[in-house]
Amino acid sequence: DATQHRSEELTQTPRHLLVCERSSFQDEKNRLSTQVEMLHFNYKVSVLLPECSSAPSQLDSVLNSFTSFYLIKNLPVHELLDQHFLQTAVFQGCVYALSYRTRIDEDNCVALMPNGRLLLSLDKDSFELLGFEGKPSRFNHRVKSRFVVSVDLTSSCMAPGGSGYLRLVSGLKSRLNLQMDFLLLHHPGGGASLQSLLSRYASSEHRPTISQCRLSDLSCPVLESCDPSDAHSLLEWLGAVDADISWDSSCDFVSTLVCPEPKMTLSSALRVSVCGFLTPQDIQRLISELRCYLEQSRLGSWVSLTVHGFVDSPVSWGANEHGVLKGGENLYTLLMHHDGTYHLHLATGAYDSCPP
């Protein structure tokens, strides 16, 4: 075998995991809602509706009712520990906050999770300046070049005025003056709960951007038997549809991409995507709307939904630490069938742990 003669370093690729799950909405033990809920910071959701030429009105209204989010410029991180902010926003519902345009492989990144946990992913210098307990990042624990500080703001030792609280605030205020742009939203309060913070800093409100695209004469694999061994070809097909890659390549010198067999042709399909800073709750609503749509549609139909997490988020699913080695992907694809069964594919890159 020719490949054995090559040195191994040239043929290895970074680690990646793909979890394929099959279950049914009728199964009471299905964990779909937990799995959706656990991916906190979602960047994009795209939906593919086969044999559909225009979005049903209910679906449209769900898409248009996605929570809007705020971008705050140069927010000092200690403001997230502000007593008033904690009382009005963090302890009342869920706050999602993620530093914007910070890259987790080179910059400091901060995230506030909906359960009130504050995560600081810091480089070594910043971590030592901060002077607060943290752990070396899982992904370079030998060289210790990055540290993660994880604080539960709802715990008693972090109560405003307590010693731990004061130490962290003084660290963030006087020693490590960390300022960054933040994406922020509050569920279910919306902007009202964040008003005190938004009014003091330059901020802007943003709606998730919705784009729709009608596709016609799309060759599509027959989704009768969704075996895990075909998972990659299915995901490739969905990716090619999403990336607008044409199937009838005129020249096989350029590309040998083909639609997986057995295939059929869809006369029309609709691709809808929403982009921005999305909450799992909104995605949950979208999934239930799609289920209603499926129940009304004809036998044998299906719908796929893909959710991309933020590449530079310090966490992926739950509190699993996340990093970027080369791609930083954390995404899942949900393929729902007419009969209530679904296939869920959860994918992660090199710096991540196994999805739930």
Added chain:
Amino acid sequence: MVRVKSRYLLCEINVTERKYLLQLDDRAVAAAVREAVGRIHGDYGEALCNIRFSVKYLNAHTGIVFLRFSKRFYKLLWSALPFLTCVKTRGQTIPCFLKCLHVGGTIQTCQKFLIKYNTQQLHRMLPNCKNEEEKEHVRKAIMNCSQAWGRKKDDDDEVRSEEDEEE
């Protein structure tokens, strides 16, 4: 002490006519190997050829050659050897190909193999001899081989110390 690990490839140069063998020298063989590796594995392969690659031994009579590669990537360099089709020496192009007989971690193991291999070859030559004189000649050579073999065993320590100088 950390040892720098190498792989020695014991190869036989096959040429169309015996007289070509005598014209070969180790520099020409090294250049030919380097050229083949460069052709098959590009700049990357050629760069690897600069790390610990050398022609350790060339017997112009039998066409036996020892190539030393670094252990880390000898497989990649080895894979280019079948594509070596000629050696250029003194303005002359000698068509030839390399047949790899043995891969060893030390020169000593290669030498042991080579002696065994040569004895085998002599045994195969014996029935083909045309007259008594030739037969006697080959028999003597075989005897010499086994004597050398025996002596080698006694001198093992000496060989190993030579080996260490290599590293």
Added chain:
Amino acid sequence: MRNTDEKEETSVYRRVVLKNSSPYHYMRVCLVVDDQRIRPSVVELKNFIITGLRTLHGQAGAAINFDVLKYEEDSLTAILRIYSRGLVKLWSSLTLISSYENHNCAFRVNQVSPYLLALTGNSRDLQLD
């Protein structure tokens, strides 16, 4: 390479974990040439990349199969698909390519992923202002 854990709780439920199983890797690359007028066609682009592979990895490198899935001539960006074991070779030769028809050039590798889907949802592309 494959690690399977199956739990047969119900007739429908099944969970399989695949490790390093993706046959391909996908790259989003962009060609930057210092002469703005140069617009290679998709065939020229592929040929150019193969030339780069041949320079760095020789005939063995030039024999690596890869596909140009998508190419936008006006922005000179392309999506490439490569068998996972050829990724390092392709990536390294893209890095070392430095001239196109006697003009200085470079390939910018914007994203690499084992999932094509990931290339369509890169949060680093989020532009809000």
